[in-house]
Amino acid sequence: MTTKSQTKTYLNYINGSWQAASSEETLVSINPANREVSGYVQRSTREDLNEAVQAAKEAQKTWGKRSGAERGNLLYKAADILEKNLDEVAETMTREMGKTLLEAKGETSRGVAILRYYAGEGMRKMGDVIPASDGSSLQFSKRVPLGVVGAITPWNFPVAIPIWKVAPALVYGNTVVLKPATDAGVTAAKVIECFAQAGFPIGVVNLVTGSGSVIGQGLAEHKDVAAVTFTGSNKVGKQIGQTAAARGAKYQLEMGGKNPIIIANDADLDEAVAAVLSGGLRSTGQKCTCSSRVIVQNGVYKEFKERLLAAIKKIKVGNGLDDDTWMGPCASEEQYNTVKYYIQKGIEEGAELLIGGDSPQSEELKQGFYMNPTVFDKVTGSMTIAQEEIFGPVLALMKVETLEEAIKVANDVEFGLSASIFTKDIGKMLTFIDEIDAGLVRVNFETAGVELQAPFGGMKASSSQSREQGEAAKEFFTTTKTVFIKG
Ligand code: NAP
Numbered sequence: 481m482t483t484k485s486q487t488k489t490y491l492n493y494i495n496g497s498w499q500a501a502s503s504e505e506t507l508v509s510i511n512p513a514n515r516e517v518s519g520y521v522q523r524s525t526r527e528d529l530n531e532a533v534q535a536a537k538e539a540q541k542t543w544g545k546r547s548g549a550e551r552g553n554l555l556y557k558a559a560d561i562l563e564k565n566l567d568e569v570a571e572t573m574t575r576e577m578g579k580t581l582l583e584a585k586g587e588t589s590r591g592v593a594i595l596r597y598y599a600g601e602g603m604r605k606m607g608d609v610i611p612a613s614d615g616s617s618l619q620f621s622k623r624v625p626l627g628v629v630g631a632i633t634p635w636n637f638p639v640a641i642p643i644w645k646v647a648p649a650l651v652y653g654n655t656v657v658l659k660p661a662t663d664a665g666v667t668a669a670k671v672i673e674c675f676a677q678a679g680f681p682i683g684v685v686n687l688v689t690g691s692g693s694v695i696g697q698g699l700a701e702h703k704d705v706a707a708v709t710f711t712g713s714n715k716v717g718k719q720i721g722q723t724a725a726a727r728g729a730k731y732q733l734e735m736g737g738k739n740p741i742i743i744a745n746d747a748d749l750d751e752a753v754a755a756v757l758s759g760g761l762r763s764t765g766q767k768c769t770c771s772s773r774v775i776v777q778n779g780v781y782k783e784f785k786e787r788l789l790a791a792i793k794k795i796k797v798g799n800g801l802d803d804d805t806w807m808g809p810c811a812s813e814e815q816y817n818t819v820k821y822y823i824q825k826g827i828e829e830g831a832e833l834l835i836g837g838d839s840p841q842s843e844e845l846k847q848g849f850y851m852n853p854t855v856f857d858k859v860t861g862s863m864t865i866a867q868e869e870i871f872g873p874v875l876a877l878m879k880v881e882t883l884e885e886a887i888k889v890a891n892d893v894e895f896g897l898s899a900s901i902f903t904k905d906i907g908k909m910l911t912f913i914d915e916i917d918a919g920l921v922r923v924n925f926e927t928a929g930v931e932l933q934a935p936f937g938g939m940k941a942s943s944s945q946s947r948e949q950g951e952a953a954k955e956f957f958t959t960t961k962t963v964f965i966k967g
């Protein structure tokens with residue numbers, strides 16, 4: 481790739497060219513494993529943003545008229561380029577936000593698969609024929625693009641999330657301005673480079689880095705941005721939703737979670753422990769779908785707890801680039817401090833710290849933002865660590881008597897993103913599926929992740945009730961014309 485790895489300074493991509501911000505200032509992105517500089521990204525201004533939106537608006541006039549197949553072909557090319565650069569992109573991700581190389585490669589492969597899925601969408605139907613009340617007329621619906629889409633993304637899936645917003649936006653005929661998280665700005669630049677190399681017409685894809693309150697809020701406010709798709713925290717999401725709604729723009733918000741995993745008395749405990757480990761601690765607990773509340777029925781509580789602790793003791797914390805590392809550092813100093821704050825809260829409010837709660841002591845790891853996997857016991861529903869999203873490697877164990885109580889505890893939070901149950905009883909499965917307030921419902925499977933062809937999103941405060949991915953993306957990234965031709 482032709483990245484500026486020597487200078488480690490990454491540029492905006494506006495109107496088909498890589499350019500510096502008009503502020504002539506940059507923001508730094510840090511490797512959380514050792515505090516080295518991963519790179520610098522542009523501290524853009526509203527002027528830069530206006531330029532990108534203007535370019536996207538102009539480009540959309542012709543891009544929107546191209547056939548879906550043509551648009552899809554360019555996505556296939558971007559997929560091939562990303563696949564060719566998979567190792568480099570994945571390593572950049574690990575160096576920038578800390579997840580293990582194995583996970584970073586998995587995520588980048590997923591980015592490739594998402595691009596190919598939406599490339600195929602270019603050949604699929606974009607409307608329906610609807611019977612007219614008079615037999616000789618033709619009535620049909622036709623999906624049409626929205627215009628310029630603003631995408632605002634977080635640092636925790638720095639390849640997959642930008643791609644699952646940008647790819648459907650493009651294939652359905654929109655043009656895009658992406659504002660990635662600053663802590664993942666270098667990875668975003670490498671992703672956009674794949675689009676640039678694929679040969680999209682100028683102005684169709686634009687990257688503008690900078691502070692959230694300037695560029696993110698700027699996208700939400702911009703009169704020429706028809707729709708805003710956001711993934712990130714509830715605090716920021718709410719503000720973006722209100723700003724977009726106030727000017728009548730379409731918006732979509734995917735936000736936090738406090739996801740429960742219920743272990744029933746008849747659960748397969750080995751599988752349940754594996755799911756809690758993977759869903760709760762992979763990516764250092766920094767997934768919106770991570771399991772943070774482990775709700776266990778009293779019949780298996782003691783046994784489950786022992787097996788979980790035995791498994792956690794074997795976890796190797798370290799630099800994500802090392803082959804034997806299972807869990808990397810928190811993604812940034814800010815994230816590390818947030819996790820420490822919640823651990824302190826848990827102790828103060830009377831939860832029992834079973835393991836972790838501290839950082840690894842080796843000389844090598846002292847430089848990074850590492851936190852050991854942490855488990856609290858005797859957590860009750862009103863405690864802060866049972867209510868608020870931590871976004872770190874912290875599990876809250878909660879004991880319940882019955883399935884009814886388990887579901888009540890599971891639902892007793894403001895979020896409703898993902899939830900899981902481990903049981904062999906079909907009746908319990910069906911009750912759980914009916915009663916749980918979650919957009920993603922898992923049975924005998926971890927809470928984290930979703931297949932890319934299926935709808936993704938949460939209930940309650942976890943989302944704006946819209947869905948991403950799969951066919952659901954078409955709902956958001958297009959609008960409908962209903963056409964009647966008098967026969
Ligand atoms: P965040 O602080 O809300 O940031 C998300 C994005 O918004 C970043 O690009 C950020 O830019 C930007 N931003 C920050 N302040 C802004 C403002 N005032 N106006 C407009 N934009 C602003 O979230 P994060 O810390 O990056 O990500 C973690 C959160 O994302 C967690 O809550 C997690 O649950 C959620 N998440 C949800 C999903 C889901 O699909 N439900 C998936 C992944 C993550 P800067 O980086 O420059 O500040």
Ligand code: MG
Pocket residue numbers: 509510511512518575576577663664811812
């Ligand atoms: Mg970083």
